[in-house]
Amino acid sequence: MRYLDDSADITRRVKKIVIPNVLQFVALMIMLVVGTLVAVPAIQNVYDQVGSTDEINPVTIWFSNFINGVIAHWYIPTALIVGAVVAILFYINTPKGKYNFHYFKYTMPIFGKLIYSLDFSRFIKAMMLNLDNGMRIQDALEVSKNVVSNYVFLSMVETSINNILIGQSWIEPFERAGLSSAMITEMLKIGMQTDLSEMMAKLVEYMEIDINNILEKIMKVMPQLMYSIVGIVLIFFVLVVLVPMLEVYMGTFLFSAAGV
Numbered sequence: 001m002r003y004l005d006d007s008a009d010i011t012r013r014v015k016k017i018v019i020p021n022v023l024q025f026v027a028l029m030i031m032l033v034v035g036t037l038v039a040v041p042a043i044q045n046v047y048d049q050v051g052s053t054d055e056i057n058p059v060t061i062w063f064s065n066f067i068n069g070v071i072a073h074w075y076i077p078t079a080l081i082v083g084a085v086v087a088i089l090f091y092i093n094t095p096k097g098k099y100n101f102h103y104f105k106y107t108m109p110i111f112g113k114l115i116y117s118l119d120f121s122r123f124i125k126a127m128m129l130n131l132d133n134g135m136r137i138q139d140a141l142e143v144s145k146n147v148v149s150n151y152v153f154l155s156m157v158e159t160s161i162n163n164i165l166i167g168q169s170w171i172e173p174f175e176r177a178g179l180s181s182a183m184i185t186e187m188l189k190i191g192m193q194t195d196l197s198e199m200m201a202k203l204v205e206y207m208e209i210d211i212n213n214i215l216e217k218i219m220k221v222m223p224q225l226m227y228s229i230v231g232i233v234l235i236f237f238v239l240v241v242l243v244p245m246l247e248v249y250m251g252t253f254l255f256s257a258a259g260v
Contacts, residue, residue: 014222018226021222021226036060036063037067039245056244057243060244064240099151099152099155102152106152114214117210119153123145123153124200127200131196137170138165138170141160142161144157145157160174181210183206188203
């Protein structure tokens with residue numbers, strides 16, 4: 001229950017940063033497209049009516065042509081997007097595709113380490129509970145793997161179980177995968193030489209601190225990343241829509257219309 005509460009709290013904290021910035025980005029994109037479709041023809045119409053030789057800036061013309069081309073041939077980008085989505089969904093539903101997708105979830109920028117740490121923490125908590133109930137390590141691994149659905153993690157657990165059967169270390173697959181920090185694997189190794197349950201309890205405390213640290217880093221990086229993306233879109237919006245509108249407002253095109 002505590003794990004679920006922690007996960008829900010982490011999800012809420014991430015959404016609090018991501019959702020407002022995504023909504024701002026979507027709003028800017030809508031303003032950019034609508035502004036281009038409405039403002040550019042209106043401005044060009046003003047130039048034509050007064051006989052001005054001034055031209056709308058090339059960036060605005062290019063983006064306007066691009067939007068109009070997409071609308072005129074909407075079925076092409078729609079088919080490409082649908083085809084790409086179907087191909088991706090088909091691939092990730094194959095055994096190899098699902099494994100690669102799950103590996104990507106653990107190694108993806110920003111969120112990958114957090115996702116793996118949450119899965120590993122959940123697994124260790126289940127292991128600790130099963131060991132306290134008198135299970136052997138092999139049986140505890142077999143039962144505890146059910147709390148995780150990631151294929152990469154499950155393959156590491158299966159390798160750990162096989163290692164026990166042939167007399168090798170069950171910790172080695174987690175260490176070889178390179179997804180866990182050296183501190184975590186070393187704590188498990190020490191636990192195997194002393195008291196594994198006690199060391200796992202300390203490991204859970206350490207991982208909770210580590211997860212909070214990862215989350216704090218994400219909270220710092222996400223606003224910077226989203227502000228950068230929104231800033232780029234905002235600059236493009238100014239160049240494409242606002243600059244031509246300001247030129248019309250200033251009335252400089254009247255000079256060329258008057259032959260000045």
